[in-house]
Each structure stands twice: as C-alpha cells, then as structure tokens.
Amino acid sequence: MSGSAGRTGASKPGRRRRRQRGRRLNTVDETSAGGLVMDADRQNAALIGRLDRHGKLLWSLPKGHIEDGETVEQTAMREVREETGISARVLQPLGTIDYWFVAERRRVHKTVHHFLLEATGGELSDEDIEVTEVAWVPVTELETTLAYSDERRLVRKAKELFDREQRAAEGAPE
Template sequence: MPSETTPPRRRLKAVEEHSAGGLVVDRDTLRAALIARRDRRGRLLWSLPKGHIEDGESAVQAALREVEEETGIVGRVLAPLGVIDYWFTAPDRRVHKTVHHYLMEAAGGDLSDEDIEVEAVAWVPLGALSARLAYPDERRLAVRAPELLADSA
C-alpha cells in the first residue's frame, strides 16, 4: 500500500506491436547477415534484422523489406524460422511485441549499413551466430538454420 508521500502508480496502457525480419544466409559461404545497434547504455548489440509491419503488408513482405533496408541484402524466403514475443515498457505504454522471423537466402544486393537505425552490419559464419547474437531468443532461432537450409536444398 502506498504511503501518503508516495504518489499512486500510474497504470500504463498496454498495446500490441507486430514486426518481421529474419536470418538471411549466403549459401555459398554459409554466413548470415547480422545488424548491430547501440542500446541505452551505449553497448553494441548484434541481432537479426527486423522492423514494423506496415499497413497492408504481410509478415513475409515486411521481413523481406526490413532485411533489405537494414542490411542491403535482397532475400528470398526459404522457411519460417519462428516467432518471438516479449514485453517492454515505453515512457507512456507497455508494449507486447510479436516478431515473425524467416530463414532467407541471399539473392542479391551488397552488405551495407546505410540504414540510419543500424550502426554496423556483418557477415557472420553460421557456426558463430550463437556467440555473436545478443538475445537468447534469437540464438534459439539461429541454431535451426543449418537444418532448415538442408531441408530446402
């Protein structure tokens, strides 16, 4: 129970957000394109490219667009990789975010960090993804890639 000097806790509105992205792989070199962003503490965190699903866009269309915008690589979807959902708090709301991930094959483009939201991009060997990816849920998805690649060959 709050004391008389403690202000009452404000209840934040809960909202749903949906994003899509994926793991885009160069089959010739068995490397995947990752992006890095700085967190609030200034740490460089490596992750899978992803972003909001725009109005009228499917999750697959959004995943392909976001991968190209954030990495410069044009992808072709091979298989669903998995869904991650989590909660976070913004200043004015609690957000339940659902992110649809796809395994993609690199079909063109050049690796580029021109997207303003991305600090760096890199091709990372599939075997090194678990060590490089910052988020456990993304590491869990990435370990599925070799098996899914074999199935789609």
C-alpha cells in the same frame, strides 16, 4: 519517549515504501517481421548491430514493423533490405518470438515473425538510421555473437533444417 514515538506510519528501518503513482501504463501490441538471412552458400548470415542505452553494440537479426497491406513475408524481405542492404527471398518460417518492454510511457507486447531467407543480391550497408553496423557473420559464430537467447534458439532451428536438408540430399535417412 522512545525513538519512534510520535511517528505515525513510519516504516521499519531498512525497508523502503513503494510509492503508488496512480498512473497505469497503456498496453499496446506491436507486430514485426524479419529473419535470418543467409548467403547463397549458407556459410554466413547478415546481422545488424545497434547500440543499447549503455553504448554497448548488440548484434541481432534484422526486423521491423509491418506496414499497411504487407504480409509478414513481405515485411521480412523489406526490413532485411532496409536494415542490411541485402535483397533476399523467404525460404520458410523459422518461428515467432514475443516479449514485453516499456517505451515512451507504454507497455509494449511485441510479436516478431522470423523467417529463413536467402540473399539474392545487394551489398551490406548500414545506411538505415536505426542500425549502427551490419556484418556477414559466419554461421559457426552466430551463437556467440547474437545478443538475444530467443534469436540464438532460431539459429539452432535453422541449423537443424540445414542438417536435415543435407542428409536428404545425400540420401541418408532422417
């Protein structure tokens, strides 16, 4: 009798069988808004830091869920104020990011509407329970500070908008 005789359904050595659990995750859609909030001189941006599940601080743009009756612009301003302590006004849309993740036995498709915002008042505060730290970060450091590539892409777009505005103000052709 060979070493594998008598074993029915045995897998080949070195392979693991994938278990089918018979449970499917419910898929839900979530929509949020937030953005890149700049100081009046457009030299610094307010970022939030959150700890990931490994205890690493990840810096990102403030954002959060849309409440009933709110527009995406109103949500962006409210979330910036709640998460950073900074009051801001929306200047223009920057773009939309969507991504998937699993949480609480649900598969979540998240869409986040981002805006370029300008600070109008307030002081940095990390009182929001979801935020570990907040900071004004120089625009020149955003690409190396932000944890997520999609947010870094939005920052590049904002820099292009600033450059265009600057050229227009100086009377240079675009």
